[in-house]
Amino acid sequence: MTTIPDITIIGGGIIGLLTARELTMAGARVSILEKNAIGRESSWAGGGILLPIYPWRQPSAISELVRHSLDIYPTLATELRESTGIDPEWSPCGLFISRNPDIERAIDWCERYSIDYRTAQTPSLDNLNCDPLNPLWLPDIAHTRNPRLLKSARRDAENRNVELLEHCDVQNVTVNNGRIVSLTTDRGERSVGHLIVSAGAWTNILFERFFPGLAAPDIKPIKGQMLLYDAPPDLLPGMILENDHYLIPRLDGKILAGSSVEQCGFDKSTSEATYHKIKSFAEQLCPALKRASIISHWAGLRPGTAHGVPYIFRHPDLENLSVNAGHFRNGLVMAPASTSLMADLILGKTPMLDPEPYNLLAPH
Template sequence: MSEVLVIGGGIIGLLTAKELMTAGAEVTLVEMGQTGRESSWAGGGILSPLYPWQSPDAVTLLASWSQKVYPGLTTELLDTTGVDPELTKSGMLILDSAERDLARGWSERFGQPLEILDRGRLHQIEPELGLAPECALRFPEIRQLRTPRLSKAVRRYLEKRIQLREREEVLELLIDGDRAIGVRTPKGRIEAEQTIVCAGAWTAKLLEQLDNKPEIKPVRGQMILFYGKPGQISHITLRDSHYAIPRRDGRVLFGSTIEHAGFSKSTTAEDKEALYRNAVDLFPVLKRTPIEDHWAGLRPGSPSGIPYIGPYPGISGLYFNAGHYRNGLVTGPASARLIADLALDHTPILDPSPYALNAPR
């Protein structure tokens, strides 16, 4: 019997398995497809909520803890696996400055450095920027990483340390009275003392057999990738809820849409064109830059974006860590540590009450 079973191999499930294993647990992870191929692969990798002062404190606390541990985590992964998640401190520019007083108050409260830039300084640090506002916000300490590389690194780290079962769909949770005892898949039963559901947008579907399930729904997001040159764009840049993310190799991600389209991951020509128009308006240099790719992913949407992290009420041995919406990467390490603390009866790193199934959202 496995000590802990993790359902879901996105970045939340992978990091949860890593935390449990590091704490000494025997871990099995089961994933219906390939690990790290859903929202973990499709996301941009900004290690901050997009407009951080608009986030609930419950999200900010997870993000702040994670931001502190990411340098050590990515160094450990590179040293042990040879895969570089490309953690990069590019800083984040926000060109919507109507809420700058709120942003300033938030930065002072949570200790996140913030600069107010005038138009001259803005063009100095981002000369390829199009029509710039009179002032902008800059969070200089914000980092980003390559999401597929992070998932690949964590998977490689885990593959010889835990039991990893890919392409195996969980058909049913096994509940004996008031206790979870494992799951049933097409290959049979997997029994475990504790089961942690980290199934992202599919979490609510998996918990349908129970009376009470988290409010998690798929929210589609489309992105385009430009094949740019290194140095053209330096900062993560936000405007009107869209963002440009420059990679080390010069590629530039631009996103993203917010669509309620069920579990469809199809892309549309209309959204590709809209994203392109916004991108070249923000950075005109992208007009001369070919589009390399266009894709869609499914975010695990939840009310207010506060994830569900904790035990399932009334059923011992059953836990969940899901519903991170747009902030799975930036809150992932803290979420994984918190659920591991709760499942293993350790002192939790944060007050878990805001993330409980029945907590107000």
């Protein structure tokens, strides 16, 4: 690209990719700069459950993004599949939550956000060894196969002529008269129109390095480890959440088991202790998994904020700087609404939902 892109996005995860999609639909020319390969960090490592874990225990700012995203997902998945030929496998297989000491709160939340629920009629638990307490079945909750969602969103970006610069580490910025004028990367200097930082868990580091003294979002890396079983199809009636762990059945029978929540900086290594903890949860809950092999074990870094509410804002002190980051455990489910809100703010459109809770200065 020889001309200056209207929008430069740092970070090619799900947030960067879907933000680019929104902005190109409005006619903007967009570049994404990604220090590794596109879509290989947290967005790849996640489970893809399209509901927060116990959303009724979390701030309503999360539920608002979730509700809007749930409305967008079926159409988004269809459009991505048809335009790219890569199926993000949006699968509304339902979510069974076995233990709900706060069932009244859960029911109020489902009614408030129009989420279908059953307390009496649950799916068959034949293969499961769970210990239900006020069980809850949410038959319409879906998951997406996030690595495929990312491939599809990447192809979609290419089709929309988004410039994708991989292995391009953004190392510094030049600011002049309250505007960012250029970026220094390990692949050279780039002029900037408007800059969006969607660098997930790395967003804070970039702020500290690029904008010392400027008000910054508070985002920390929170490691999560997962296991993948090669299991026969139809072992589970849907996704299962028991206490803090879950099983997610993919369409081809593979089952994900997760996850850990660990604060250890930017260390992305896996550990044997966590492997055994997740394995023991999975095989206790679904004994048939003892006969299935574990074919993968990985870790990713969630972009954590104190209450899980992401930052989506235009910076008050730099007119051409915006941030869309800090989605913690819910970046896949919140991505469609959060990127649409970001685009509304940049394009000066009436926002689809109240942007205040996602502001830099809102209590997070």
